[in-house]
Amino acid sequence: TIPNSHSDPLYKCIFLTSKTGTECFTTSTDGQVLWWDIRKMAEPTETLILDISKKDKPTLGGISLEYESTMPTKFMVGTEQGIVLSCNRKAKSPSDRIVANFSGHYGPVYALQRNPFFPKNFLTVGDWTARIWSEDLRESSIMWTKFHKTYLTDG
Numbered sequence: 001t002i003p004n005s006h007s008d009p010l011y012k013c014i015f016l017t018s019k020t021g022t023e024c025f026t027t028s029t030d031g032q033v034l035w036w037d038i039r040k041m042a043e044p045t046e047t048l049i050l051d052i053s054k055k056d057k058p059t060l061g062g063i064s065l066e067y068e069s070t071m072p073t074k075f076m077v078g079t080e081q082g083i084v085l086s087c088n089r090k091a092k093s094p095s096d097r098i099v100a101n102f103s104g105h106y107g108p109v110y111a112l113q114r115n116p117f118f119p120k121n122f123l124t125v126g127d128w129t130a131r132i133w134s135e136d137l138r139e140s141s142i143m144w145t146k147f148h149k150t151y152l153t154d155g
Contacts, residue, residue, distance in 0.1 A: 004043035006030050011062060017069040027065050029080055031058020033087075050077060050085065054095050060085070066112040068119055076122065078109025084124055086135060102133055104141050110153045125155035 006028035016023040016035075023045075025035045031051070034044035050060040064078035073090040082105035091097040107127035115121040120135040121142075128148045131141035145152075 002041060002043070006032060006034065008061070012065040014065050014067045016067065017072060025065070025067070025075070027062030027077055029061030029063065031061055033062060033065075033075075033077060035089075046089070048087065048089075048094070048097055050079065050098075052083070052085070052098060052101055063108045064110060064112040066114055066122065068114050068116075071119060076112055076114075078112040078124060078126065080108040082106055082109060082126060084109055084112060084122075084133070100135070100138055102138060102141075104131055104133075104144075105129065107151070111155045113155065123155050125152050128152060130155050 008028045008030035010026050010028050013024055013026045022038045025033055027033045031049060033048040035046040036044050049058050050062055051058060053059055060083060061080040062077050063080050066076040073088055075087050075089065077085045077087060084102040085098050086100040087097050088099050105126035109124050109126040111125035113123045122133050124131050128151060130145045130152055132143040133141045
């Protein structure tokens with residue numbers, strides 16, 4: 001194991017568009033997002049604590065990630081608590097990295113995907129529903145499916 005790594009199982013890893021092609025970021029239910037350079041795996045290059053209370057203690061566990069290469073500093077995290085976090089990797093302070101949160105699922109957000117043609121819109125899948133959101137409307141999703149009899153896990 002790597003001492004400076006996730007303490008819970010890793011749920012998602014996404015490789016980033018970079019000059020070297022060796023950078024990725026990961027999330028886990030331990031409440032962290034970690035950035036890595038696979039040439040130096042001894043420790044992460046950056047860390048984000050998933051905390052919307054701003055107390056710098058993990059309060060949310062990461063399940064899914066979304067990264068759009070046309071917006072290289074923005075990314076999203078779906079949590080096991082049903083909240084989606086919109087984040088900015090290059091914010092001035094660590095507490096400003098979580099820009100917004102979207103609540104609407106009653107269970108883990110298993111899938112998260114931006115619309116490739118309208119990147120402000122995104123799809124989430126979790127609990128018994130799939131939902132479409134707009135970054136401009138944070139209060140509620142703009143469209144959702146009926147509640148299904150079984151959990152939905154991908155979209």
